[in-house]
């Protein structure tokens with residue numbers, strides 16, 4: 024069966040002082056090929072942990088991740104990652120960064136170059152091949168990161184707050200780009216964010232995680248990602264239901280945050 | 291003390307002078323000049339070029355003025371040089387008094403011309419005229435009683451000089467000299483020293499310059515100047531390279547393996563705060579004073595710095611970079627080669643710069659202790675012969691080379707790790 028399935032995942036961190044943190048508890052999720060899913064939740068609820076488990080950087084204490092009928096046992100090129108800023112290789116120019124994956128596969132140089140050119144065009148950075156990455160703005164760097172991830176042609180793209188460090192204007196543009204890439208490439212995308220607006224706009228499905236222990240609190244099926252791939256995101260925000268959905272999710276998150284604060288205070 | 295005061299006066303005077311000059315001549319409008327608050331704003335502080343130039347010039351001027359340099363026309367008063375006279379009054383055992391004149395020649399020993407004692411008439415009476423010669427900046431006993439008639443009698447004494455009363459353990463001042471009477475009644479003559487430095491303390495700039503030319507052509511103690519400096523440099527480079535060759539892989543191993551880190555942590559943490567100079571005695575005992583000992587000392591000086599900096603370079607790699615490389619399909623060796631090593635280069639370069647500086651200081655110190663050749667040997671040897679000009683020249687050269695090393699390292703850094711600090 025094509026697709027990503029997360030089965031009963033639990034993750035417990037045993038701390039050195041003898042305590043342990045239940046970062047995730049019984050998380051199950053079926054993702055069909057080509058879906059874009061956003062994950063939202065207060066900070067510390069296990070979003071990054073979930074992503075790291077899917078990527079294969081962490082082994083869950085319970086449960087398993089299955090991608091296209093194969094159990095995930097470690098990192099692999101079929102699951103691409105896009106991180107917050109700072110994960111590009113500064114010692115390489117834009118071309119070498121984007122060509123990193125193909126180079127690892129042993130793709131011939133000329134093919135690599137073609138691929139790089141094509142991908143940079145898609146992310147809107149043609150003619151930037153020879154630039155050093157530290158000369159680029161934050162938004163441009165994230166475009167390079169997207170291109171680098173796509174260069175490996177992964178089945179699933181995992182994004183951990185990829186736009187978190189960008190300013191509001193750049194962020195909006197990049198959200199459009201993510202939707203465009205999703206539509207054009209048909210990839211499965213799992214995107215973590217702490218912005219409710221972003222989660223609502225980009226998620227075909229939106230998962231709200233609750234903390235302590237981290238678990239799926241609620242799931243929404245939303246039409247806005249589909250709209251956004253053919254429409255300006257500002258117009259999407261004006262469509263019916265958007266504001267209501269956003270406010271509803273916002274109040275859920277608020278409630279959780281308040282609960283966390285209450286717990287901290289009563290401690 | 292006086293020099294420090296003069297320096298402060300020059301500092302303040304130059305500050306106001308430049309302020310007045312720039313106020314009247316420039317009306318440049320740059321970003322900083324448009325700021326309304328600049329105090330406390332670090333970015334508004336840039337080094338004043340005029341201040342730098344005046345600073346260097348004034349140090350040079352003070353140096354020249356206090357050493358009687360021929361390069362500048364004004365000097366602080368020098369020592370008295372020339373002939374001077376004074377009259378003393380003596381009282382013999384019978385209570386009679388008589389006057390006699392003393393002629394003193396004060397001369398500069400550096401000039402090479404050593405004058406004869408002036409010939410003088412003995413004069414009349416029982417106190418007879420005397421003459422003496424004294425080197426500038428020194429003092430001398432003048433035994434004026436020796437030639438006097440009855441001067442060796444127990445009651446014979448000198449009662450006044452130029453009409454001023456004097457008795458044992460007292461001093462009086464005459465023009466250009468101070469005269470002190472010892473407990474036994476002999477006169478100690480101290481000619482006016484002036485404000486200038488003796489050349490053995492601080493030679494004038496032109497002496498240092500001509501010493502440089504002399505050493506550059508003649509060499510010093512069997513080795514040419516470039517051999518002395520070259521040997522110091524070679525020791526530094528070899529010692530540093532040896533330290534880097536062992537230290538960088540060791541640092542990597544410590545950054546990547548828990549066993550290595552556990553094994554070497556206590557050693558590195560202990561050796562790091564030990565100044566390399568403290569190892570000199572032990573290195574001499576173990577390896578002697580030859581080249582081997584020096585190279586080992588410099589090796590030890592750079593080893594810990596390079597180990598620590600490359601370990602920091604490895605542990606400083608962002609985990610997201612490693613994760614990104616893994617999920618792009620890189621193997622362990624590719625991650626090592628393409629991510630960890632390049633990522634650690636900026637740290638290693640910082641370590642290399644520090645290490646070169648420490649090695650340069652250590653080699654000079656080691657050569658001060660024991661060496662046949664090298665910059666440090668040259669200056670310590672010169673100091674034994676009171677060749678202060680050579681000592682100063684050596685210090686200046688050592689400083690210039692140390693500075694040049696740092697600049698070269700910085701250029702290499704900009705070229706090889708341009709992403710550093712970005």
Ligand SMILES: Nc1ncnc2c1ncn2[C@@H]1O[C@H](COP(=O)(O)OP(=O)(O)O)[C@@H](O)[C@H]1O
Pocket residue numbers: 036044046064065066067068069070071072073
């Ligand atoms: N390596 C680790 N060791 C111990 N605790 C961890 C570790 N990684 C994450 N945690 C804990 O697990 C919880 C979830 O963390 P994380 O997944 O980073 O949250 P999020 O990404 O949602 O902010 C947090 O309480 C965090 O402190």
Ligand SMILES: [Mg+2]
Pocket residue numbers: 070071072
């Ligand atoms: Mg996180």
